[in-house]
Amino acid sequence: MSVRLDAQDRRGALLVLRRGLQVSPELVQGGVVTLLLAVAAAAGRVVVPLAVQQTVDTVILATGAVPGDRLGLLVGAAAVGLVVTGVCTALVNVRLFRSSEAGLARLRVTAFRRVHDLSALTQGTERRGSLVSRVTTDVDTISQFVQWGGIQLLVSVLQLLAATVLMAVWSWQLTVLVWVAFLPLLLVVRPAQRRVSAAYARVRLAMGAMLGAISEAVVGAETVRAYGVAGRTQRRIDASIRHTRDAQVGAQTRVATVFSAGVLVANAVLAVVVVAGTLLGVAGSLTAGRLLGFLFLVQLFTGPVQMATEILNELQNALAGWRRVLGVIDTEVDVADPEHGGRASVRGAARVDLEGVEFAYPDGPTVLHDVSLHVPATSRVAVVGATGSGKTTMAKLVARLVDPARGRVLLDGVDLRDLSLATLRERVVLVPQEGFLFDGTVAENVLYGARGGAVADVAAVFAELGLADWLASMPDGLQTQVGQRGERLSAGERQLVSLARAHLAGADLLVLDEATSAVDPATEVRIAVALEELTAGRTTLTIAHRLSTAEAADLVVVVADGRVVQVGPHHELLAQDGPYAAMHDAWLAQTR
Amino acid sequence: MTQERTHTLPGGRMRRGALLLWRGAAAHPRTYVLAVLTSALFGGMTVAVSQVLGAVTDRVVVPAISGDIEAGASLWLAGLVVLAVAVALALGVAGRRIFAGIGYADIGADHRHGVTRQYLRLPMSWHRRHPTGQLLANASSDVEAATGVFNPLPFALGVVVMILVATVALLRTDVWLALTALAVLPLAVLANLVYQRRMSPVATRAQQLRAEVADVAHESFDAALLVKSLGTADAEEARFASVATDLRDANVRVGQVRAVFDPVIELLPSAGTLAVLLVGAARLSTGAVQTGDVVAAAYLLTLMAVPVRAFGWVLGELPRALVGHDRIARVLDARAEQVPGTVELPRRSRGLRVQVRGVDVVVHDASGPHRLLRGVDLDLPAGRVVALVGPTGSGKTTLAGLLCRLQDPSAGRVELDGTDLVHVRPTDLTGQVALVSQSTFVFEDTVRANVTLADDGEPGAPDDEAVWEALRLAQVDEVVRALPGGLEAMLGERGANLSGGQRQRLAIARAVVRRPRLLILDDATSAVDPQVERRILAGLRQRDQDGPTVLMVAYRMSSVVLADQVVHLDGGRVVDRGTHAELLARDPGYRELATAYEADSARRAGR
Known part of the structure; x- marks a missing residue:
């Protein structure tokens, strides 16, 4: 069973490429034509050096008679060559952008979907931010590479090739010399790239630490003020800003060094060409025009040589990003739809059974041991127990957010693993403790996930839950904006909206995981009473933090250390001299 | 100029x-x-x-x-x-x-x-x-x-x-x-x-x-x-x-x-x-x-x-x-709406006396002005524990924040030992008033730094003995002792994760290590066991002779009954004040809050 994202994915560049093309075949669509156009575009870059050579050798320094229109023809032909080159370059650009962006959009959406399909467990083991970067910055890195480095790389290689071919035609000796002169630079590109990439890594690290320090001043604003520790917080922030600044300067200095080394070599090669070319010319194997043409061709080397380190760096980042995205896509989904679609399930009050269920979190101790439980249809069941007793895990198992390591969870007698997830989600709805809200209005949030439903229904839902007063107290009623993650509402208010949402979803089995833990007692009781009415004829499983919920339930399940230790109606358990009676006494002591 | x-x-x-x-x-x-x-x-x-x-x-x-x-x-x-x-x-x-x-x-x-x-x-x-x-x-x-x-x-x-x-x-x-x-x-x-x-x-x-x-x-x-x-x-x-x-x-x-x-x-x-x-x-x-x-x-x-x-x-x-x-x-270019005060607030041994007079708080947002508090009067006698009770959204947190000047009132004033809060020097304020808020902010730092909020060796920072004492008072010393490294253990996203109740108690330690004369607990013990909460308050009174003045915002009756006095807030107004028993007897809104569960049980029993 693989629960974690494959962070150790070490597949090589070729495997990444192969798998990447499987996921996004769009990337190479029309690739052959694009390549041919790119070859033509690169060949066009030697037009100017060729024109210079021809002009010098056949017009300016020509020994015999020169036809009067020779120069005009020459320049005219070159101009046509330039236009053709331009058109080819334009086409290459458009085609590359189209195919790569289509492939990357596919990659992004595929990875996004995969993240949602992964089990709650896998999602939980990852930092949220790292999952987000799989479908954002990682893909953006690839996109940016294709847009800049990728095109550069293609152009550079072909351009070097074209220049070399023409050089070799003119003088193989000088061509070898030029290449030998550039060779040391090509050899240091890799180590230089490693150092540059290490420097960039330090920048990212420093930047991350800096943002962490700054977020203390923002997220912890109240604490900083209440304790008057602005001075110390500022010192910490200032130090992190300085580190970032130094890391940036360090990286930039390295890049500048490598870049200017390229400038130095490319221009020093001019000296080599002048000296060696002239000597070859004196020996009679090179014309003056060809020598001058060489000087122009050497400039075609400059760009690629200067940019090689950065291109390699981008390439490596893009590959790493691609590898990470593919890592998500190739992570096994351990809570998956059964093969062949799964069995249908008839709507109606749900019956749930747990049979010998055992569960452990990855690398953690077993949190549920051999749990068996029968939840009859239309019953109201409350699960109580101390923090860490395994209550929430039971809720997750019933909603199939996780699968048991051993044993079975049955809905109307059918193993959850044999039901299609779509059917299951329609019939079983879990309301988690943290009421998550999307940036939008109250109404939009309640309607989220509802299959059909109008704003009028939303008002009715609040009224049914006895929350009309609360709704009226909102500045814009149903149209009140809740802000990002609902941050404009209090934790309790967020829970109210989540509850309304779950109610509108109209499930056969409602699983409430401490869904009203942050509201005041009067409101909580009001909601509890309303829910009792509303869920009549449906089944509810409530993870309770307040024993008032247990009092109202048909059946109370007491969990301790991962085992069900007592099951029965409230008054029966109260009569027994067991853990429930003790819990209830303690509860009374703190509420009365 | x-x-x-x-x-x-x-x-x-x-x-x-x-x-x-x-x-x-x-x-x-x-x-x-x-x-x-x-x-x-x-x-x-x-x-x-x-x-x-x-x-x-x-x-x-x-x-x-x-x-x-x-x-x-x-x-x-x-x-x-x-x-x-x-x-x-x-x-x-x-x-x-x-x-x-x-x-x-x-x-x-x-x-x-x-x-x-x-x-x-x-x-x-x-x-x-x-x-x-x-x-x-x-x-x-x-x-x-x-x-x-x-x-x-x-x-x-x-x-x-x-x-x-x-x-x-x-x-x-x-x-x-x-x-x-x-x-x-x-x-x-x-x-x-x-x-x-x-x-x-x-x-x-x-x-x-x-x-x-x-x-x-x-x-x-x-x-x-x-x-x-x-x-x-x-x-x-x-x-x-x-x-x-x-x-x-x-x-x-x-x-x-x-x-x-x-x-x-x-x-x-x-x-x-x-x-x-x-x-x-x-x-x-x-x-x-x-x-x-x-x-x-x-x-x-x-x-x-x-x-x-x-x-x-x-x-x-x-x-x-x-x-x-x-x-x-x-x-x-944002200008501070708060001008820091300059008046010294003398440090006395007993708790701070707090008087809130005719306080309004109005906030403005895109949908217009909202009045969070209106005409609030409140007295916290020195060394007393006062509970602030009210439904969700009644303005309790806003009122709590006023007492440590997280916000200034739109009208009216707040006085500490008779000095208007807006005139008090910020250092005196943070030195004598401590707020523990609903959600605990944990810095990505050691346990020690999370309690002292100071760098190692910073002058005036509490020593380890004081830190341990605060942790003991907050009933969280055993938890810290069990962490690898004790006071040196790192907290935060990249460090040890504490449970909700443990974080709350750490925040209380952060407050009491400063020996505040006014301690504001804004629903700060919601995840702490009632017995532990009781021990924390008792410990505070034992340590400092008279103990600090305490304002606690609370839902649980077990917390409320620890208070000398209860203030009932609803819709931004003070509805009533008195002892728990007095309010229970004469304030129907308070009765509904205080006995919600009880009434629910009774209703159920009578069904």
Whole structure:
């Protein structure tokens, strides 16, 4: 069973490429034509050096008679060559952008979907931010590479090739010399790239630490003020800003060094060409025009040589990003739809059974041991127990957010693993403790996930839950904006909206995981009473933090250390001299 | 006295852009003088390369190949001259890039220092009006946007020098040749400007969509549990695919703009070279110029193909920089609505006496003013424990925040030992009043630093003995002892994770280690066992003779009964005050709150 994202994915560049093309075949669509156009575009870059050579050798320094229109023809032909080159370059650009962006959009959406399909467990083991970067910055890195480095790389290689071919035609000796002169630079590109990439890594690290320090001043604003520790917080922030600044300067200095080394070599090669070319010319194997043409061709080397380190760096980042995205896509989904679609399930009050269920979190101790439980249809069941007793895990198992390591969870007698997830989600709805809200209005949030439903229904839902007063107290009623993650509402208010949402979803089995833990007692009781009415004829499983919920339930399940230790109606358990009676006494002591 | 200069840039777009560049560079004169000088060296040497090659062509290459022995003799000298120019050019490029990098990093650091200083100076009311994400973006992506333009700036300035030198050099050779070669420059610059103007909105749109894609992903993954629970993965995929497709189209649009302009900009210098060949050959035939002059002019154009793009880069980055700068300026120019007080609050042994008189709190947001508190009077006698009780949204947290001046009242006043809170020195305030809020903020630091909120060895910081005592009082010492490293254990996202109740008790330790004279517990023990809560309060009274004055916002009756007095707040007003028993007897709203569970049980029993 693989629960974690494959962070150790070490597949090589070729495997990444192969798998990447499987996921996004769009990337190479029309690739052959694009390549041919790119070859033509690169060949066009030697037009100017060729024109210079021809002009010098056949017009300016020509020994015999020169036809009067020779120069005009020459320049005219070159101009046509330039236009053709331009058109080819334009086409290459458009085609590359189209195919790569289509492939990357596919990659992004595929990875996004995969993240949602992964089990709650896998999602939980990852930092949220790292999952987000799989479908954002990682893909953006690839996109940016294709847009800049990728095109550069293609152009550079072909351009070097074209220049070399023409050089070799003119003088193989000088061509070898030029290449030998550039060779040391090509050899240091890799180590230089490693150092540059290490420097960039330090920048990212420093930047991350800096943002962490700054977020203390923002997220912890109240604490900083209440304790008057602005001075110390500022010192910490200032130090992190300085580190970032130094890391940036360090990286930039390295890049500048490598870049200017390229400038130095490319221009020093001019000296080599002048000296060696002239000597070859004196020996009679090179014309003056060809020598001058060489000087122009050497400039075609400059760009690629200067940019090689950065291109390699981008390439490596893009590959790493691609590898990470593919890592998500190739992570096994351990809570998956059964093969062949799964069995249908008839709507109606749900019956749930747990049979010998055992569960452990990855690398953690077993949190549920051999749990068996029968939840009859239309019953109201409350699960109580101390923090860490395994209550929430039971809720997750019933909603199939996780699968048991051993044993079975049955809905109307059918193993959850044999039901299609779509059917299951329609019939079983879990309301988690943290009421998550999307940036939008109250109404939009309640309607989220509802299959059909109008704003009028939303008002009715609040009224049914006895929350009309609360709704009226909102500045814009149903149209009140809740802000990002609902941050404009209090934790309790967020829970109210989540509850309304779950109610509108109209499930056969409602699983409430401490869904009203942050509201005041009067409101909580009001909601509890309303829910009792509303869920009549449906089944509810409530993870309770307040024993008032247990009092109202048909059946109370007491969990301790991962085992069900007592099951029965409230008054029966109260009569027994067991853990429930003790819990209830303690509860009374703190509420009365 | 002159008014303090604001950071907002005045004037039209050109003036604002120029001002942004000038202010940034002027703040680091040494760096930018060096950047401009080295970049000028680069500009001059680029022209020198072409001039030297031209001269070498005429004096060495052509005569030597034609059989002039003397010319061949100076060949090595020619090689050395080219080499020397290459070295100078490389030095210029290195300097230009290094100093550009330093300037960029320094200006970014300036912005970050300024912005974070404001975050720490501005009051909570300001923080509440600005979403966390926005403030973090102000210090990260907005700073990057505002400073990105400084990367190509020295390059562009060096190119100005390059063009000046080139003009002089070419004019000295031949006017016609000069005109032909230089004719391309305005065209190339113009093409770059048009390019940037076209590209800028397209690139901005792609940038916005990248942010939108990130927003959707972030929100959707945060909602992962909900998405599973409601089975809305398909809808989420469609929502994401829609923005991802928009981003794809925007990126393709970027490619199309580039496809049109890239070839034009690349080929303009090449076309210029051809023109130079044409005109040069004509001038050669009249003897006005020599072969080397034509070569020099043609080569110069080849060398200038990339540098002339620098103007486009600067102008292309400028709109983004202005947007980023405006966002930063809004933070930098925000004025503190809270003026720190100057009056000393003498430290006495007993708890603080608190009087709240006729306090209103009104906040304004997009939908208009909201009155959170109206006409609130409250008395906390020294050393007493007062419970503040009321339904969700009744204004309890707002009232609690007023007592430690997280916010100032819109009307009325708050007095500590008879001194108006707004006049009290901030250090006295934070030294004598401690607030423990609903959610505990844990710093990414050691346990010790999370309690003392001081650096190791900082003067006045509590010693380890005091820290342990506070942890003991907060009933969390055993938990810390069990952590690997004890007081040295790291907390926060990258450190040990404490449960909700443990975090709350850590926050209480953070408060009591300061020996506050007023302790405000804003639902700060919701996740703490009632018996533990009782021991914490008892411990406080035992340690400091009279004990601090305590205001506790609470839901649990077990907490409320620990109080000497109860204040019932509803809809921003004080409904009643008295002992728990008194309120229970005469205040129906309080009775409903206090006996909600009891009444529910009774209702059920009677059914």
